Amino acid sequence: MSKEIKIALLMAASFFMEILDGTIVITALPKMAQYFHTGSSTIALLVSVYLITVAIFIPLSGWMANRFGKKKIWIIAVIIFTFSSLSNAFAPTFSFLLLMRIVQGISGALMTPTARLIVLEKTPASKLLKMVSYLIWPALIAPAIAPVIGGFIVTYWSWQWIFLINVPIGLIIVLIGIKLIDTDNVNKTATFDFLGFIELAVSSGIILVGAELATHGKNYWFSALGLIVLGVILGFIVFKHLKKTANPLFSLDALKITSFRICLTSGSVLWICVGALPYILTIFLQTVFHWSAVKAGTYVxxxxxxxxxIKPFTNAIIRKLGYRGALLSSFGMVFITSIALSFIQTNTFPIWIMFLALISGVGRSLALTAYSGLNFSEIDPQDRNSANTLNSVVSTLAQGMGISIITAVVNLLQNFFSITTAYELGFIFLGLLMLFPAIEVLFLPKNIGHATID
Structure with missing residues (x-):
């Protein structure tokens, strides 16, 4: 195994720890609410505060990696993430736990983009697809296995183990990283765009706060919509600032390249579905079918x-069909399975539910691998830091809004339909979302991203 692949797998392990932590805590919320004697809406802050913190501080990652070195920033971020996880497990009060989740979010915001940059910044286009295949598996695996692992932990152990499992993972990858990763050059003269950071942090935070508020019922929908609209308006202000300023927080030049731009637009819609489907299926099986968390998690x-x-075959499929063909095939699988899940009943053959979940996973895996390979296919190495930061900001917002959007949609539908029908229409909604990326990708050149395939 080459050193490059070892580093890619190490970075993937840090991805896995961060993504798993962000999703597994959802299953433990009821137990944690009992432990701290708080309501469900209060305990849910542990999820939303973490996601908002990550979104706010991700723009710092590119500048800090450039100013202090990618290796140093990644190691420090993993150490802070690990010890904040330990502090979460032994938190004496809810306020302390919430504070540690903010610290954990800051470290996660620095760790994940920097890890991606360590692997991809200098990788030649011909090897991008191969290296991406090592990086993408945590984003696919962690959200899917989180419900079953979380369900097992809260059923047979205690919620503290939700956070304690990060400690050995974090310590091991730090020790390996210190020896394995080469020290990189730093740019001590790199200027920091403080105004751009503040503008982007406020815009991202307001959008995610609005999305989170929308999940609390119809009494909050008007306020939520107002916040989201305000956040989008501020986003346009940020865009103009980054375009005009001499030393922006990150460059927007990558948006001129179709292959990168398509990964932000249609790729964001896919990320919304990736985050929402395992969640809605888990909640549906528990709420409508009245299954236990462990049983529901087993199906998910x-x-x-x-x-x-499908992972061993994704690269071969992409080389055979091209990026456009692979993406359209994956959209079709996600679309069909999402619609089909809306028709399952308590007397549906278990093997059919498992099969639909399986094919949905195949489609997700193929699409995310294709997008990740296409992302930097035409970006010059010297421009990948800025492109990586921009991609991280957008994908984090999309992932953070996935669960909020589907929750708000289901809550809205419950005003007109039964809870069962509301969830069924929720699955259909996720399926229909695939029409946008399908239409966008359909008009791409057949040979787009060919440099990573040839």
């Missing part, structure tokens, strides 16, 4: 099996 686990099962 088949999304993970589909993710992993």
């Amino acid at each position: 686990l088949f999304i993970f099996i589909g993710n992993v099962g």
